[in-house]
Amino acid sequence: MILRRAALLPGFAVLALCAGTVLVLLMTADGSDGLSRADWATLRFTIWQAILSALFSGIVGVTFARALYRTAFPGRGFLITVLGAPFLLPAIVAVLGLLAIWGRGGVVSAGLAPFGYGPIDIYGAHGVIVAHVFFNAPLVARLVLQGWARIPGEQFRLADHLGLTGWYRFRHLEWPMLRTVLPGALLIVFLLCITTFAIALTLGGGPRATTLEVAIYQAIRLEFDLGRAGFLAAIQTGLCLVIAVAVLGLAAPSDTMRGIALRPTSTIRAKGAARFDKGLIALLTLFLASPLVAVLIRGIGGLAELPAGLWETSVRSIILALSSAILVSLLAVPIAWGLAGLRRFAAVAEGAMMVTLAISPFVLAAGLFLMIRDHVSPFAVALPMVVLVNALAALPFALRALVSAFVNAERVEGRLAQSLGLRGWGLWRIVFWPHVRPALGLSAGLAAAVSMGDLGVIALFGSTATQTLPFAMLSLMGAYQMEAAAGVALLLVSLSFALFALFDRWGRA
Amino acid sequence: MNRFPLTLALTLAPLAVAAQDTPELIVYTYDSFVSDWGPGPQIEANFEAICDCDLTFVGTGDGAAMVARLQLEGTTTDADIVLGLDTNLTAQAAATGLFADAPADVAAPQLPVEWDDPIFVPFDYSPFAFVYDTTIVETPPTSFEELAASDLKIVIQDPRSSTPGLGLLMWVDTLKGDDAGALWEALSDNIVTVTSGWSEAYGLFLEGEADMALSYVTSPAYHIIAEEDETKAAAIFEEGHYLQVEVAGALAGSDQPELAAEFLRFIATDGFQGVIPEAQWMFPAYPIDLPEGYAALNQPETSLLLSAEDAQARRADALAIWRDALSQ
Numbered sequence: 066m067i068l069r070r071a072a073l074l075p076g077f078a079v080l081a082l083c084a085g086t087v088l089v090l091l092m093t094a095d096g097s098d099g100l101s102r103a104d105w106a107t108l109r110f111t112i113w114q115a116i117l118s119a120l121f122s123g124i125v126g127v128t129f130a131r132a133l134y135r136t137a138f139p140g141r142g143f144l145i146t147v148l149g150a151p152f153l154l155p156a157i158v159a160v161l162g163l164l165a166i167w168g169r170g171g172v173v174s175a176g177l178a179p180f181g182y183g184p185i186d187i188y189g190a191h192g193v194i195v196a197h198v199f200f201n202a203p204l205v206a207r208l209v210l211q212g213w214a215r216i217p218g219e220q221f222r223l224a225d226h227l228g229l230t231g232w233y234r235f236r237h238l239e240w241p242m243l244r245t246v247l248p249g250a251l252l253i254v255f256l257l258c259i260t261t262f263a264i265a266l267t268l269g270g271g272p273r274a275t276t277l278e279v280a281i282y283q284a285i286r287l288e289f290d291l292g293r294a295g296f297l298a299a300i301q302t303g304l305c306l307v308i309a310v311a312v313l314g315l316a317a318p319s320d321t322m323r324g325i326a327l328r329p330t331s332t333i334r335a336k337g338a339a340r341f342d343k344g345l346i347a348l349l350t351l352f353l354a355s356p357l358v359a360v361l362i363r364g365i366g367g368l369a370e371l372p373a374g375l376w377e378t379s380v381r382s383i384i385l386a387l388s389s390a391i392l393v394s395l396l397a398v399p400i401a402w403g404l405a406g407l408r409r410f411a412a413v414a415e416g417a418m419m420v421t422l423a424i425s426p427f428v429l430a431a432g433l434f435l436m437i438r439d440h441v442s443p444f445a446v447a448l449p450m451v452v453l454v455n456a457l458a459a460l461p462f463a464l465r466a467l468v469s470a471f472v473n474a475e476r477v478e479g480r481l482a483q484s485l486g487l488r489g490w491g492l493w494r495i496v497f498w499p500h501v502r503p504a505l506g507l508s509a510g511l512a513a514a515v516s517m518g519d520l521g522v523i524a525l526f527g528s529t530a531t532q533t534l535p536f537a538m539l540s541l542m543g544a545y546q547m548e549a550a551a552g553v554a555l556l557l558v559s560l561s562f563a564l565f566a567l568f569d570r571w572g573r574a
Numbered sequence: 575m576n577r578f579p580l581t582l583a584l585t586l587a588p589l590a591v592a593a594q595d596t597p598e599l600i601v602y603t604y605d606s607f608v609s610d611w612g613p614g615p616q617i618e619a620n621f622e623a624i625c626d627c628d629l630t631f632v633g634t635g636d637g638a639a640m641v642a643r644l645q646l647e648g649t650t651t652d653a654d655i656v657l658g659l660d661t662n663l664t665a666q667a668a669a670t671g672l673f674a675d676a677p678a679d680v681a682a683p684q685l686p687v688e689w690d691d692p693i694f695v696p697f698d699y700s701p702f703a704f705v706y707d708t709t710i711v712e713t714p715p716t717s718f719e720e721l722a723a724s725d726l727k728i729v730i731q732d733p734r735s736s737t738p739g740l741g742l743l744m745w746v747d748t749l750k751g752d753d754a755g756a757l758w759e760a761l762s763d764n765i766v767t768v769t770s771g772w773s774e775a776y777g778l779f780l781e782g783e784a785d786m787a788l789s790y791v792t793s794p795a796y797h798i799i800a801e802e803d804e805t806k807a808a809a810i811f812e813e814g815h816y817l818q819v820e821v822a823g824a825l826a827g828s829d830q831p832e833l834a835a836e837f838l839r840f841i842a843t844d845g846f847q848g849v850i851p852e853a854q855w856m857f858p859a860y861p862i863d864l865p866e867g868y869a870a871l872n873q874p875e876t877s878l879l880l881s882a883e884d885a886q887a888r889r890a891d892a893l894a895i896w897r898d899a900l901s902q
Contacts, residue, residue, distance in 0.1 A: 103894075103897055103901065106901065160774075161777065161781070164778065164783060165781070168778075168781070168782075168783050169727070169766065169782070169783050169784070170781055170782025170783050188766055263770055263774075266732060266735070266768065266769060266770045267767055267769050267770065267778075268767065269767070270766070270767045271767065271768045271900045271901075272732075272768065272896070272897045272901050273900060273901050273902075275732075279732070279735070282734065282735060283734035285642060286638060286642045286735065287638060287642070287734055287735070289642045289645045289646075289666075372609070372610040372611075373610070431646065434646050435646070438646070438650055439650075442650065442652070532605070532633065536605055537609075539636075539771070540604075540605035540612070541606075541609060541611070542606075542774070542776075542777055543604070543605065543606025543612075543771075543772065543773045544611040544612050544853075545776075545793075545796045546609075546611050547776075547777055547780055550773075550777075
């Protein structure tokens with residue numbers, strides 16, 4: 066038990082680090098001006114767009130996951146892996162992909178033009194939300210799909226026997242599962258949307274629809290008013306902390322039962338419902354895949370124009386991504402094990418850990434920089450700092466997946482393991498590992514891919530020696546090389562996806 | 575136990591090991607300056623041919639953040655020179671006290687405006703302008719008012735994160751002062767979106783998302799020379815165009831002050847200036863023969879530029895006006 070509490074130590078270290086960076090910035094202030102009216106408006110927009118984004122991502126994600134779970138078709142496994150893809154796109158690539166479809170010069174506008182409609186206007190709050198749904202609905206679908214897979218097949222069979230269909234089936238079988246899985250998933254989306262930056266700026270259409278992150282960015286990068294950045298970050302993080310703890314505290318605890326049949330063997334379904342599911346899958350796949358196809362088409366032409374030195378940048382990006390994945394795994398496994406042992410407070414504690422998502426990477430980077438600059442040259446440790454900040458940003462995903470894996474393992478196998486007297490390494494290997502492995506694969510894959518596309522951290526203390534693919538892409542765009550930049554974007558997305566798929570497949574094998 | 579990946583990344587990171595024999599001059603600049611298509615590599619070769627030194631360009635992200643980066647690093651910075659600030663940011667940079675005066679014998683630049691900054695040496699410039707596609711826009715606007723009255727769609731940059739965005743802000747401020755709000759409101763239905771940097775805005779324009787993008791008078795030169803595409807042009811406004819003047823400055827804490835001074839003098843020579851027109855796509859700050867494609871550029875008659883101090887003093891008010899007007 067003591068060991069298990071001690072496993073939480075890295076968690077405290079992470080929280081202390083986050084609080085420390087904000088404090089360091091706050092201490093540089095010579096009295097903050099507080100929030101102006103415009104800041105309040107920005108804060109309100111930041112929160113409500115994040116709430117709406119989370120809600121819509123939830124609706125789309127759950128619908129998609131449900132249809133996917135109930136439908137068998139060739140390529141289903143592949144589609145589930147590909148579902149990770151939108152989430153892995155660097156924001157700027159995703160925005161350009163989305164605009165190729167939904168923009169004023171996009172496919173949809175071009176298709177409407179002959180009929181006298183359009184061009185459609187994607188810019189504004191609705192554009193920001195559409196982009197967030199594109200990004201995050203697949204993530205929700207992935208997280209929820211795991212929940213569906215945990216409903217024992219016996220329950221579906223029992224439901225068949227009892228003739229439960231439609232609403233009743235949903236109400237008694239699926240809703241209880243969703244109540245345990247969905248709040249955490251929605252919370253992650255909400256927190257991700259809070260720190261949105263490039264998406265809100267480009268698709269928001271102007272200062273009407275920008276987030277507090279833009280104000281933080283301005284404070285750090287333009288005004289160099291670190292105290293104000295710390296003040297804004299403290300407000301943003303504090304608000305998110307309250308919301309995170311409340312949501313996870315209110316979520317129903319997981320109550321998985323032991324089943325033998327993992328997939329439903331037969332289900333009574335009307336033909337119409339099956340067709341409806343297939344249509345839904347096709348429609349949502351089209352929504353999610355079309356911007357990806359646009360990125361692909363734009364990029365292929367540019368592949369021929371990739372600069373010669375790019376392989377070095379690619380290798381650096383891959384090493385960074387792998388390091389983040391390893392670090393996040395080393396942090397998350399003990400923390401999740403410790404959290405799962407907390408029982409009553411597990412949810413609240415996990416909520417607290419989730420704020421690493423809500424802390425602006427700029428704030429984290431600037432705070433770290435100030436903390437260490439008197440001791441080591443920040444240059445020499447720029448890459449490790451990037452790894453650290455990215456790992457912290459990925460930690461909440463890892464915990465989300467891992468905590469429930471540990472809880473599940475203990476619920477399902479705990480008694481059997483106890484009666485067999487399994488302890489120590491044996492307990493880990495036989496009881497925990499089969500549950501933890503898929504979660505670890507998914508979270509390490511997400512961490513690797515997200516670090517690959519990260520722009521935020523390096524923006525503050527990067528250098529030529531730390532140039533990564535996203536920056537190579539931006540600097541090509543800055544030199545009018547739009548085609549080559551599209552090529553780099555394609556390379557970046559392919560590598561991110563390959564890393565993600567590698568980890569994810571390893572986990573699910 | 576968390577050490578492992580850190581050490582891994584640390585050992586694999588190409589650590590900046592200074593060459594011991596030849597002195598090294600470290601120049602901070604923005605990323606696109608040092609990219610393969612930027613002027614950095616050629617300028618490095620030209621300077622190293624005459625200086626018996628090792629010139630290292632360090633790309634530090636984008637221009638808007640360079641001053642903040644320097645302030646973060648403070649006196650611990652490795653940089654000897656910072657290259658790529660524009661005049662809207664030099665007052666803030668000078669106020670850090672980190673910069674040294676330029677050597678007195680740097681040649682006087684040839685700019686459309688007077689230049690007497692003791693610290694910073696200009697290396698290129700261009701008037702800001704809205705660039706359009708001549709096959710789509712037949713009669714380009716000749717003033718902000720005409721633009722606002724038209725139904726042309728434009729894409730601009732956020733002044734809080736981008737130097738052209740800041741340039742546009744100061745342009746409107748110079749022309750309209752405290753009445754800028756009315757103009758911004760009139761423009762708001764023309765603005766498709768506000769991007770975080772020049773690259774995104776120009777990319778969106780080329781993708782057909784907008785009729786015009788805020789860019790430079792010199793941008794069409796890229797399309798004329800590199801792509802043999804003569805369909806891009808800059809709309810010329812009669813009231814005049816605000817300039818972006820990009821400058822370099824030496825740091826007071828440099829361990830290579832003489833080399834730094836030599837580099838600032840080098841900026842005024844052909845070895846530096848000759849690379850600018852076809853790699854940086856800006857006007858050189860010192861007279862050289864321009865490539866043919868530059869002759870075809872539309873050029874404004876009047877150039878506008880606030881002094882570094884005025885630009886700094888006006889920024890907060892201008893930003894507040896911009897934000898309020900576009901938030902309606």
